[in-house]
Amino acid sequence: VRKRIRQLKDFITVTPDWINYALIDDITDSFAPLIQQIELEVDSIDDLVLLLRESEQSDMLRRIGHCRKKVMQLLRLLSTKADVVKGLMKRFEVANEMGLEAGAGVGGSSAPINAHKRAMHHNVALYLGDIQDHIVTMVQNLNHYETILARSHSNYLAQISIELTQTSSVTNDVVGRLTVFATVIVPMNLVTGLFGMNVKVPGRDQDDLVWFFWILGVFAMFAVVGFAIAKRSALV
Template sequence: MALFEGQSGAPPPSLGRPTATLSALPSFEQGTDGAGPSRLPPPMYGHPSHDRPYRFSFYSNALSATIHARSLTELPADGQSFEDLFAGIGGHADREEMGPSKPGVNDAHDGEPCTWWLDITSPTDEEMKLLSKVFSLHPLTTEDIQMEEAREKIELFRNYYLVCFRSFDQDPYSPTYLEPLNMYIVVFREGTLSFHFRPTTHSQNVRRRIKQLKDYINVTSDWISYALIDDITDAFGPLIQSIEYEVDSIDELVLILKEAEQSDMLRRIGTCRKKVMGLLRLMGNKADVVKGLAKRCNENWSVAPKSDIGLYLSDIQDHLITMTQNLNHYEKILSRSHSNYLAQISIEMTDANNQINDVLSKLTAMGTVLIPMNLVTGLWGMNVHVPGQDDTTSFTWFVSIIGGLVAFAVFGGYFTYRLMVRSNRR
């Protein structure tokens, strides 16, 4: 059963003839193709159909709602063909969300061409083969999508152009947070195909934006591809802003924190630098891709974007260049803060070593004075004759010996002090 989402073109040239082929596609619930198991795991519980995620989302400005389905076969309504679905003719009239509709009536705005958009999550190999055949996708395009090509690029073909653009996992609680997420956008004159292999909010954000601006813009396939690129670019904004706050905090605190408060600073610097380097890797050559796409707007290719989209793409390019420059600036600040932190730690360790050396020198001087005295008194503990031990009536010998030891200690301490003062002056 398909799902309809709120308020939401002619079919591609090769879509009319193989409609039966699309109808014969095994549903997602069947799970396997001839070459082996499907990319997606079997359901863990419940009915095999109801527990499957909605992997297909179909938007058309001729329809009043976005259709979400678990398989391609669920997209058309009862009695509706795929050719009618992509042309925006009839279907889904029995749904309350859709409102009244009659076959043959196009709900698009007057004078606005019918534009469709099919968003696909984790397509199987069999589905890719069928879509490639129906939409006449070049084998290189199919290979890039199936192999999850990570290089961002734009390629023009005979009847469409392909945009490979990378986003990232935006869920901070996900184990794959900030990992690259590849988005593949195939743009025809009549509509758009988009592919991705992990759930993402970009498609939903673009559909929400279309709903808000539908009365002010002409929704074309070029505009949909621009909106996807723009939403991916905007996703970097909050993260870069949070990194800016963290970098400013580190830069201010790295030199003023006390020793007891610096235990967490190195971890903060390392974590922030890891985020910055990850974002720089994600930003990569995005600006070059958008620049190349904007240049195509001025070429005489029938499938190239129209010139008015070039203005929007130039704005995205400016944002990307600014973000990249900011990230490079943050990396320099973090590198400087890291060096300052290590230098401060080195200074503190040097001060601690100097204090230890000072204490050890004092202990050495004290030991130099006391060890000879301990040696003399130690001899008295042996079975030897001590001078004056036979004098039991007075303490003359005892006082003399103690006075001699005290005089030796005073002389040794004074001599050691003069040596330490002289060494310090040098």
């Protein structure tokens, strides 16, 4: 502010009202780099949220949450400032109207001074109007960024849900294949287990391998039929 006063001291009359405007304008301009940084981050998130591979998405939710936190903090700081500036503008307008009424009833040498004060109030009110427009624009931009981040957040969660559904589908497919395999193998295991027990089995008292090969053939046929039925039923 002091630098602006030194630069403009030959062109303007520095008054407390102008210093007040300069301070508000400097504070308002200090938000511009933050909003520009948020804009770049929002554009990056919006472009990458649907393009990143699964291994690169670990910090996307953290980036979205951190950026939304900064947006909400700036909205909290700026959302009410437009009304504050509007109140100051109204104050200058009232002071200007009072100056007009006073100037109408007072003549002489004080008339040029009152006219100069009214002109300064009018100029400061115009400057404050520019600040108000700037604040309103920043608030609108922040609301737009919040909308983009909310959409990116929803898209990210939807993508995660789709990936989980795909993983679950693959797992269910593997479990289904294992179930079919177990359905075919378990009866065979039961039958072969009988030969290791003290029970009567076909061909136990015979010395040849006819029954053995017949049992193997039945097992093979059972396996082929079981896998054929599973294949036809799209289970494998």
